[in-house]
Amino acid sequence: MTGRAVRCPVCADRISWEPGAPVSVWDVENSRYETVRVTALAPEKRADLERLAYRQCPNPSGDTAAHYLPATYADHGEPLVIGLVGAPASGKTHLLTAMIRQIHLDGLGAHGITAAPLDFRRHRDFHDDYVRKFEAGGTLSGTDTGVVEAADILLLRGPTGARPVSFFDVAGEDLEDPEARNRATKFLAGTTAVVFVHGSEDPLDTGRPTPRSENRSFHLAVERLLALPDGARLPAVIAVTKSDRLRYVPPADRWLHRGDERTVDAARIRAESRDVFAYLHHVGAGASLRPFEAFTRCALHFVSASGGDAKPVDRGDPAVRHFPRGFRPTRVLEPLVSILAMTGMIAGAEAERVGAP
Template identity: 60%
Template sequence: MTAPFQQPGRLVRCPVCADEIVWPDDGKVLVFDEGKRRYETLDAARLSEAKRAGARRGGYIRCPNPAGDMAVHYLPATYADYRDPLIVGLVGAPMAGKTHLLTAMIREAYRGGLAPYGVNTAALDFRRHDDFNEQFVRPFERGTALAGTDSGVTEAADILLVRGPGGHRPVTFFDVAGEDLESTEAMNRSTRYLLGANAVIFVHACEDDDAGSAGAVNPGWSFELAVERLLGVPENAVRVPVAVAVTKSDRMRYVPPVEQWLRAPADGLDAARFRDESRDVYAFLHRRGAVGSLRPFEAFHRCTLHFVSASGGDASPADSSKEQGEQRFVRGVRPANVLAPLVAILAMTGVIAGPEAGKVGLP
């Protein structure tokens, strides 16, 4: 049975290369042979309806990349079965905590953290999600501090399927190295996803300001470059909703009003709550002179700001000689408020529907 939004000849923007492609409808899918470690073509049209659906759910198509400017890449065969795929990028300076935030966010979503908003989460790309779990979620749960994203990464970190009151939508997350985000190279492949992004989470470490700090010469510079790249398409100022996440906020967990927001329970959507938290975060960043990190709020029509903590505390050097050089969260990880930026994005893009969702991110 054809999915509601799978239309012959449908134009889809690839989240990796940002080319618009005509989605194939020849009934063929690529399946990955784990033993041979390669993709093989399967003519799903010859299968029964149940087998065809199963093959497509775990299969892929190869993006034709008409521009020919990216390495070979693949998309889930069901990517175009749903309305308006979401492409969400995380933007921030080196050492801002993007990888820890994304890992904690996806982990909490899978643990049912979006249920109070009527949203559940599944993997759209099974292999990619399993790789993400193996490389990031499981080490994080064991208390291992994660390494920063390698420079030059062009593939999505994970592709999820979210089902909410506003329908089912694929959500593709990009976590790109801060060094790549701060590159002024016009054709930087790692930031290509910004050409097609329809939501962005800007990540600012709580102790940074635009005067600079260890590991980040100017934390606002990556924000500035990303904002200008996004505004290269003028309608993005209205079309693209954004959230600003102040990471490592556990370092100020006993300081009002930070403590209030880190401990706030998730009990349904309340636009006034988002507005109040945004007000407090804006005041915090303004007081610290983080003017560049407030640029998204000024540039985009819908924006929310949040205090978050991916781990709940700082990592320290491991004691074991076997783990020499490794940083660990010795008390385990205790994420706080990490879903707030994602909930805001889902509300501003219609996945979470209703009158309250319509007011999130507005002045």
């Protein structure tokens, strides 16, 4: 093997990234990847082509359908793979959409980090299918089961270097499936950080009792991650989303009013973590605290993707809902900033203490 060894975020195999290997470009007309040999190209033409091209993963285990990674995936620092874990309808997709949108509004600028798409096609699809719909006040549909690929792959550049960051957002139903061979949860084997998403309850939604004594998606993911080598050292965050429902409930209200933070302050993150812990404990959602017990570094945050509850569209089908006052994401980047601090993308004495006991 002469190439750089990288772990594929989709099939979780370790692959050797050979220099000069053929790349593929997306053929829009025929909706398929087309292989292009690059060795005969002048270096500048090759670099330009590779920026927009893909490489098929060799998937040495032969256990995953054909999949492609950005051709420049291995040209940067150690890739980050961030997985979202949570029950169906807990709010994963809305949170990820609000996060990615905020990243592109320079939301990480205060931390010296800029972002660019690494997988342009995936990025455009994510923007068209999620971000635009969300910005128009529409609710996003539940994620289909069987999703195996990353929702988006960005390149984050900061003072400590540039790293590809893949975000995985699969269906909560798949995350509650104990079948280890479920293809949709394979990303867990290659994940480098996890956002555990707990949706805070709608206080008016009393008709449907929720069994808070268990959180199946958290439980199954934690057990699988702990079985990985060094699994307990994976950076983890617990995001209590839909916290707009807690905007008059102390101490969540105090955190929500702060808006987005501009610094990494380990003591402040510890204080918020303590408040989230107390809140989950108080509402009997102790099962959602399992990641905090399982992982050596874990930060907890109150966030809101939409800023308010979705309401049925007037006179329409009651199942069709929207956010009548638009969307006002609050603190959606705090979980990501904690992960970036715990993974060394944000460096410094404060960052090193984030999530530490």
